Amino acid sequence: xxxxxxxxxxxxxxxxxxxxxxxxxxxxxxxxxxxxxxxxxxxxxxxxxxxxxxxxxxxxxxxxxxxxxxxxxxxxxxxxxxxxxxxxxxxxxxxxxxxxxxxxxxxxxxxxxxxxxxxxxxxxxxxxxxxxxxxxxxxxxxxxxxxxxxxxxxxxxxxxxxxxxxxxxxxxxxxxxxxxxxxxxxxxxxxxxxxxxxxxxxxxxxxxxxxxxxxxxxxxxxxxxxxxxxxxxxxxxxxxxxxxxxxxxxxxxxxxxxxxxxxxxxxxxxxxxxxxxxxxxxxxxxxxxxxxxxxxxxxxxxxxxxxxxxxxxxxxxxxxxxxxxxxxxxxxxxx
Numbered sequence: 001x002x003x004x005x006x007x008x009x010x011x012x013x014x015x016x017x018x019x020x021x022x023x024x025x026x027x028x029x030x031x032x033x034x035x036x037x038x039x040x041x042x043x044x045x046x047x048x049x050x051x052x053x054x055x056x057x058x059x060x061x062x063x064x065x066x067x068x069x070x071x072x073x074x075x076x077x078x079x080x081x082x083x084x085x086x087x088x089x090x091x092x093x094x095x096x097x098x099x100x101x102x103x104x105x106x107x108x109x110x111x112x113x114x115x116x117x118x119x120x121x122x123x124x125x126x127x128x129x130x131x132x133x134x135x136x137x138x139x140x141x142x143x144x145x146x147x148x149x150x151x152x153x154x155x156x157x158x159x160x161x162x163x164x165x166x167x168x169x170x171x172x173x174x175x176x177x178x179x180x181x182x183x184x185x186x187x188x189x190x191x192x193x194x195x196x197x198x199x200x201x202x203x204x205x206x207x208x209x210x211x212x213x214x215x216x217x218x219x220x221x222x223x224x225x226x227x228x229x230x231x232x233x234x235x236x237x238x239x240x241x242x243x244x245x246x247x248x249x250x251x252x253x254x255x256x257x258x259x260x261x262x263x264x265x266x267x268x269x270x271x272x273x274x275x276x277x278x279x280x281x282x283x284x285x286x287x288x289x290x291x292x293x294x295x296x297x298x299x300x301x302x303x304x305x306x307x308x309x310x311x312x313x314x315x316x317x318x319x320x321x322x323x324x325x326x327x328x329x330x331x332x333x334x335x
């Protein structure tokens with residue numbers, strides 16, 4: 001074909017002209033047997049004496065139209081392995097390759113075979129002695145919408161709450177955590193970037209059941225009124241389904257006389273209100289003092305520090321309690 005004939009042949013195919021001119025008309029490259037052997041040798045060094053076993057024999061495929069694009073194959077026998085080699089003949093394209101199998105432990109059992117992992121590394125928290133979990137998918141009026149609750153949301157903007165500072169504001173800022181409304185989307189909360197030191201493989205602490213990692217991000221909130229005691233904490237992950245934090249730690253402090261908002265992070269006497277606690281997606285997590293779910297609940301609090309592990313997003317943080325007598329004066333004198 002001459003140049004014009006080649007153009008006419010492929011002009012109706014998206015991107016074909018660019019490939020034609022950039023690659024000089026070379027549409028595909030077949031590797032030589034020597035190159036294939038080099039690739040096999042490179043793969044074999046990853047796992048010792050690697051032996052390829054056939055999972056699926058050569059099978060015909062259909063065109064990629066909507067009605068014919070999906071192909072499902074059930075294998076006659078399950079096999080264990082870590083590397084898949086995919087061959088198609090003679091050339092062409094495949095959009096996706098997906099394989100389903102049970103999760104396996106890395107260590108073999110007594111019979112030398114891989115054993116099925118009984119529990120995943122991470123499971124979301126559910127309602128229990130630690131807190132009450134209310135998924136947003138189950139109700140339009142979660143606990144934070146209860147107008148009859150007897151204690152004030154002292155962290156809320158309408159009571160003068162402020163979002164002071166945070167370790168990372170990649171997708172949001174701390175003030176967004178204390179809005180009165182429910183989050184309208186993920187951008188309406190505080191979300192951090194993935195921690196740059198986060199390992200590719202996470203390990204579980206056998207004592208706590210949480211991931212064994214100190215990596216975290218934090219945000220500091222200033223209560224609108226000094227609390228003489230925290231009665232309820234709500235941590236809301238609304239809209240955060242695949243990127244909610246694995247766990248959250250909540251601490252409080254009472255700013256001593258002369259301490260400023262700028263140095264409360266380093267000079268504040270921080271104490272735990274909630275120990276590091278597992279979270280769940282798109283839900284309000286309610287911690288109540290009358291259920292003994294809040295630590296140091298009787299201590300005065302002017303600031304709250306929320307730490308998320310290892311990263312992720314929260315929609316709202318709500319701190320409820322009673323105000324300290326002379327709270328306005330206390331705030332002026334201590335801050």
